[in-house]
Amino acid sequence: MRSLKKILILLLVALFSLFLISCGKSSQVNNANSTAATAETKTETHKTLGDLKIHYIDVGQGDSELIQIGDKNILIDAGTSDKKALDYLKSIGVTTIDYAIATHPHEDHIGSMDDVINNLKVGTFYAPKATTTTKTFENMVDALKNKNLKMNVPKVGDQITVGDATLTFLAPNSAKYEDLNNYSIVCKLKYGNNSFIFMGDAEDVSEGEILQKQLDIQADVLKVGHHGSHSSSTGAFLDKVNPKYAIISCGKDNDYGHPHKETLDKLNAKNINVFRTDLEGTIIATSNGNEITFNTKPIDKTADIPGGGNKKK
Template structure:
């Protein structure tokens, strides 16, 4: 009898623990913006409080590894996420979307967006895509440019755009100011111009790139420009995953 009672207690404890993990996203009072470390690529997760919506901007992608199975899916499930409400793909470079095919087989995706949408409201988050007005065959310069207002902070996700597109942006949106800048093209010398930094004045820069990558990202001149404008830089190749956690009116960054 004692053995049976002990087994029942342990089963009940296990079931209770599983229920806590399952329902955790629904009673979480904090939101998160996470730069997921996918090596040489981009992948950003936005989690809203109380499971109001989970958004992924790009999926990353490595030719020699299934980054979805190795990194994305385990992390999403550790956060209690079994469904993504939106996945935005900035452009079709493999390091931005290569993991999508594997991800969609393992995680339910409600909607995938690969083209311009003017404005979208997801829970308490306002997403606006910005237009450069440029006509180009350059895949990088055709990246979706996503402005997201999250807990009173303005984030700008710039894909792989070059300084030519940055110039057009500040012409089209002269009052554009951001708090958090996703540095374009993993910190390549092709973007993040002084003109752009002078206009948008970010406080924080997020650079997603692989450790000791063969492209030399982020470029030294880009890092120097960010330092000149007193921008605090967080790099996935040095710190791994970076989280900006928000609660109430406060925002906290954890490298």
């Protein structure tokens, strides 16, 4: 009888030991699965973004920028009526503009917008609530009508999301301005940890309104307002944006002396790397969400270069 009790006790001890070993293995498996899941989550959080490209197109004394995110295209302005913007878009194989933005109705910004609308497929079209009686503006409106496209007026704070990029509208902030330049649509593009601001021809008045509203305008790259004119890029605005790079779109030996010396001096004083289409042609910025590279080098601040005039415009 005592022998039977001993056997039963030994069996119970053995079964209990097996149970403990089984629980230990299960815990190890669960811990391993948990670690793997955590690693997978971290990988997703730190995923690498594809390249975003921004083409600051050389259109002479004008403005035109193409933003490419994957297979999507955003066009901001289209230069003068000489079709340089359209020719460039065709040369790199662009057939569709998913979003087109006419910052304001000056010929050096919308001159070839009718050509773009007539020759390419255009999705959504944005423009400020500002009109002129010029033939250039009429041509753009007629092209929109022919393609059954609506002219959308964005509000400050409205956003366009394309893939991992977000474009936010920052201006205009008033209904009426004395100068047509201040109707310019200003927008900020955020891509990962990189940001880009596009100013159109917005002048100090518009910049002041943006600052007053305390909008988020910090950016790595600033497309300088009004071709580098002294009417734009106030010290307070540059301090808030605090860019590493500045792009000036202007024509070689233009009649306005753009970019003005006053603006160049401000940019140089803040040690901002400056690129100019009149000196370097089309400038292409490439971002992976963390780093930005360019197809050319910044201009030499110490070199004797053209521009830096002070004619009023």
